Amino acid sequence: MKISNKILFTAFVVILLIILTLSILGIFLMKERDIVLQGQIEAEEYNISGLLPGRIEEIYVEKGQHVKKGDILVHIISNEVIAEYEAQKSLEKAAKLQSEKLDSGSRKELVSIAKELWDGTKADLNLAKTTYERISALYEDSIVSQQRRDEVEAIYKSALAAERAAYHQYKIAKEGAQEQDKASAKEMAKAARSNAEVVKALLKDSKLAAPISGQVATIALNKGELSSIGTSIMTIVDIENPYLVMNVREDLLKYFKMGNDILCEIPALGLKDIPFSINYISPLGSFATWKATKDSGGYDLRTFEIQAVPKYKIEDLRPGMTCLLTIDNEQFTMNN
Numbered sequence: 556m557k558i559s560n561k562i563l564f565t566a567f568v569v570i571l572l573i574i575l576t577l578s579i580l581g582i583f584l585m586k587e588r589d590i591v592l593q594g595q596i597e598a599e600e601y602n603i604s605g606l607l608p609g610r611i612e613e614i615y616v617e618k619g620q621h622v623k624k625g626d627i628l629v630h631i632i633s634n635e636v637i638a639e640y641e642a643q644k645s646l647e648k649a650a651k652l653q654s655e656k657l658d659s660g661s662r663k664e665l666v667s668i669a670k671e672l673w674d675g676t677k678a679d680l681n682l683a684k685t686t687y688e689r690i691s692a693l694y695e696d697s698i699v700s701q702q703r704r705d706e707v708e709a710i711y712k713s714a715l716a717a718e719r720a721a722y723h724q725y726k727i728a729k730e731g732a733q734e735q736d737k738a739s740a741k742e743m744a745k746a747a748r749s750n751a752e753v754v755k756a757l758l759k760d761s762k763l764a765a766p767i768s769g770q771v772a773t774i775a776l777n778k779g780e781l782s783s784i785g786t787s788i789m790t791i792v793d794i795e796n797p798y799l800v801m802n803v804r805e806d807l808l809k810y811f812k813m814g815n816d817i818l819c820e821i822p823a824l825g826l827k828d829i830p831f832s833i834n835y836i837s838p839l840g841s842f843a844t845w846k847a848t849k850d851s852g853g854y855d856l857r858t859f860e861i862q863a864v865p866k867y868k869i870e871d872l873r874p875g876m877t878c879l880l881t882i883d884n885e886q887f888t889m890n891n
């Protein structure tokens with residue numbers, strides 16, 4: 556009997572211990588873990604492209620190579636554009652010569668001939684005028700007939716018209732082209748020069764330089780391949796200025812303020828409590844993930860994008876690395 560009671564007591568104690576153990580485990584298991592947000596290191600990328608369509612003559616860099624701002628990356632040649640430039644220069648020269656010709660007026664030989672013709676008609680006019688005056692005087696004295704006077708008068712008027720015509724011809728030869736013709740020639744020369752400058756600007760874009768200091772991430776085209784206008788030939792990453800991008804649910808946004816610091820872990824580098832300064836907060840588009848606050852009714856939570864820059868330079872920090880941010884769950888529960 557005593558042995559039986561002892562066994563029952565022992566079994567009761569064991570069961571009680573099991574119940575207590577399970578209760579304690581249940582309490583810990585039911586306790587929610589801290590909230591861990593995951594972000595990623597990114598950096599600005601710059602596509603290298605040109606305005607000159609042509610064939611890639613030379614690529615001076617390799618994938619993964621570090622370059623400095625202003626370094627020549629690629630050389631593009633275009634025989635067609637070079638030929639177009641030469642043609643535009645020829646048109647510019649021809650238009651300029653035509654404009655100069657009109658500005659300088661007619662040739663001296665033509666002006667001299669027109670002057671001689673005018674002088675000849677003036678001499679004829681003087682002779683015709685003198686003869687007309689004499690015949691008119693004789694007519695008044697009834698020495699010559701009216702027909703003779705009319706004939707001389709007609710000769711005088713013809714000489715006067717010839718003199719005026721010769722004078723205007725001389726004036727045109729001396730002054731050259733009209734002002735409208737000169738202005739038109741100048742505009743044509745200006746247009747030809749502008750076209751040549753446009754083609755020249757394209758040729759200047761034959762050698763593409765690095766817009767920033769960074770690392771060559773990708774090279775899309777190879778030597779000898781054709782490149783069209785705006786085609787991305789290679790990509791440079793601004794690896795010296797990485798930043799953190801993290802998507803945060805709306806109910807957690809109260810922990811993130813512009814200018815505040817956050818402490819993150821970077822598993823790839825084995826670093827913890829790395830400070831980042833928040834410099835950008837913006838809602839994602841309507842296509843981003845939404846979360847319902849209640850199964851029935853309530854409102855939906857939007858997702859915001861947070862960007863932050865490291866407070867100091869971190870060696871070997873590269874785009875694509877994961878960053879982890881831990882938020883104390885108890886504090887989050889109390890605030891909610």
